Structure formats: C-alpha cells, structure tokens
Amino acid sequence: MEPGNQQLLSAFLGYLASERQLSVHTLANYRRDLERLDQQLQELGCPGWQTLSENNLRRAVGRLHGNGLSGRSLQRMLSAVRSFYRYLTREGVVSHNPALAIQAPKSSRRLPQTLDVDQIDALLERETEDPLQLRDLAIMELLYSSGLRVSELVSLNLVDLDFSDASLVVTGKGRKTRVLPVGRKALAALERWFKVRSGLVRPDETALFVGRRGTRLTTRAVEQRLARQGEQQGVNGRVYPHRLRHSFASHMLESSSDLRAVQELLGHADIGTTQVYTHLDFQHLMDVYERAHPRARRKKE
Known part of the structure; x- marks a missing residue:
C-alpha cells in the first residue's frame, strides 16, 4: 500500500475506533477489505485513494468478482468504501464518493442454519x-x-x-x-x-x-x-x-x-x-x- 494510502486508512480506522467505537473485529474487517481493494486498484494502475474514479472502482470490483470473491463479500467491501469516502469527504481530502453508484454482483442469500x-x-x-x-x-x-x-x-x-x-x-x-x-x-x-x-x-x-x-x-x-x-x-x-x-x-x-x-x-x-x-x-x-x-x-x- 502506498504511504499516502496507508496514512488515510490509518486515520479512518482511528476515527472508527474513537468516534464510532466499533469493535476490534469490525475494524479488522474494514482494514482487510480496504487493503484488498487497494492492492487490486494498484494492479490496475490506480494507486491513490484521492484519484479513484467510479470507472476504476467498477473495474476493480469486476476483477475481484472474476477471481472468485462472492457477491456478499463485495457488498461488504463496497459498504466499507462508502464509509471510507464519507470520512474522506468530511475531512476535505476528496470531493466525491466513487462507490455511491456501484452495486455488487448479486449472490443467493444463504438462509441461516437453525436447530429445531x-x-x-x-x-x-x-x-x-x-x-x-x-x-x-x-x-x-x-x-x-x-x-x-x-x-x-x-x-x-x-x-x-x-x-x-x-x-x-x-x-x-x-x-x-x-x-x-x-x-x-x-x-x-x-x-x-x-x-x-x-x-x-x-x-x-x-x-x-x-x-x-x-x-x-x-x-x-x-x-x-x-x-x-x-x-x-x-x-x-x-x-x-x-x-x-x-x-x-x-x-x-x-x-x-x-x-x-x-x-x-x-x-x-x-x-x-x-x-x-x-x-x-x-x-x-x-x-x-x-x-x-x-x-x-x-x-x-
């Protein structure tokens, strides 16, 4: 992850921990999803969060789905990206949220397992x-x-x-x-x-x-x-x-x-x-x- 990207992600996670008071487990999920997406974006030649476009994000999501990431996992990832960019917008780092119009591929919803x-x-x-x-x-x-x-x-x-x-x-x-x-x-x-x-x-x-x-x-x-x-x-x-x-x-x-x-x-x-x-x-x-x-x-x- 590029130094600038790491600094922005660390600041975001700090915000989630201190202001949103999210659990350690939830913070780990945010970190994992955003770092995975960042790696995919860099492979596509889009190294910075500040310059991310809707089109490049869509390409990255498509590539991840093609590599086997489920629709449910991509939904969670996009939710993390939306939250991340809401934070970046609030902090004046970016002026738009590229994830707002992007939907994850649909996946069949698994019914929870129960005991009778x-x-x-x-x-x-x-x-x-x-x-x-x-x-x-x-x-x-x-x-x-x-x-x-x-x-x-x-x-x-x-x-x-x-x-x-x-x-x-x-x-x-x-x-x-x-x-x-x-x-x-x-x-x-x-x-x-x-x-x-x-x-x-x-x-x-x-x-x-x-x-x-x-x-x-x-x-x-x-x-x-x-x-x-x-x-x-x-x-x-x-x-x-x-x-x-x-x-x-x-x-x-x-x-x-x-x-x-x-x-x-x-x-x-x-x-x-x-x-x-x-x-x-x-x-x-x-x-x-x-x-x-x-x-x-x-x-x-």
Whole structure:
C-alpha cells in the first residue's frame, strides 16, 4: 500500500475506533477489505485513494468478482468504501464518493442454519454437577433465550444481569445498549452456574462467564466449547453461537410473527437484516401446509 494510502486508512480506522467505537473485529474487517481493494486498484494502475474514479472502482470490483470473491463479500467491501469516502469527504481530502453508484454482483442469500426445538432440548435438557458443564449450559441457555451475539455474551459483567427483573443489559454493535428479557430456564441455568462460579473466578474478575483460569472467556473459547457440546449430544450439524441466535429468531417469528419485536431483541439497526428469518418462517408454513391440506399432500411413492 502506498504511504499516502496507508496514512488515510490509518486515520479512518482511528476515527472508527474513537468516534464510532466499533469493535476490534469490525475494524479488522474494514482494514482487510480496504487493503484488498487497494492492492487490486494498484494492479490496475490506480494507486491513490484521492484519484479513484467510479470507472476504476467498477473495474476493480469486476476483477475481484472474476477471481472468485462472492457477491456478499463485495457488498461488504463496497459498504466499507462508502464509509471510507464519507470520512474522506468530511475531512476535505476528496470531493466525491466513487462507490455511491456501484452495486455488487448479486449472490443467493444463504438462509441461516437453525436447530429445531427437539435439537435444542437434546442440547440443553441435561443434568450435571461439573462446573464447566454448568457454565456451558448457562451460556447456551442464555444465547438461545435472549438471542445474543457471542461478542455480546463474552462482554457481559455480573452487574448486567438482574435476577429479580429477569432482564439483561447488553452492549451491542456501536456501543448501543439494549435491555433483554431472560427466560425461566436460562435464569435457572445461570443460578446453577453462580453456585460454582466462585470456585473458578479470580477475586477481581467481573465477567459473567469465566474459563478455567478464572478470567473472562474469549469468543473463540465459547465457539470451541459449543462445538464440543454439540458433538457430545449428537446434534445434527455444528453447534455455534450464531446458530443458537438464529434459532432464537426463527422460533420467535414462528410463534409471534412480530418482525419489529424480533428486530429489537436482536439489536438489528435495519429491519432488512431481520427479514431473512421470514424466509425460514415461510418454509415452516409450507411444511405445515403440505402435511395438513388434503389437496396439497404429496403422494406416497
């Protein structure tokens, strides 16, 4: 990356960290996407962000797509470029945003993987006295009960949970907080975890969930533990935090059809992000319809 380009990118990332307060993970995504695009632009003979034209950006996107980058990845990249150029315009570095009129190639939208209610029960309805198993059960119950992101889960502190009110204060993307309900079974699992937590935690640790060393769990540790739990219980497919979040959203929509409420619970800024779950709900309705309607049942072979 050219020195001038690196300076502009570093300033932009600093702005995202300090003013937008984005997570380290999100910042890494911005950096990776913009550096990848910058490399492609330089190969096309367009070395500077300040001189980038709409036509050259379109050529770079086309080249990246031709080299196998998916439409979804290109959409994210273009979103990063738009944000970058909004910042550059605000700072007076450029006078136009070359990414505004460019659309990424369309790609089929993958439906989120979910667990059905029987799989959830197989995963969560267990008796154990092992402290780490009790912690894992509390984690899974909370992910499924309240639809948390794994980053939100690992950032939880003791003070964020209110047993008397059955509620939880969660800090999501952009440091936005929301108050979520906690279900009865999740509260019971958390109470069982609290009874053994003191035997693991360091005296000054405020995290709700800790590991063997008594310190806050990482997202990677949670992912590994959930994958292991899924294997041990024979769940079909890999169990991971976002799959429990997807299951929460899908089951809530199946029962309530209240898209706005599910949007608020998930902490989605755009309801369009939540609407992917309506496709899952429609699939569920189609299954019910084909089983129940006398003129829709499939013939037995």
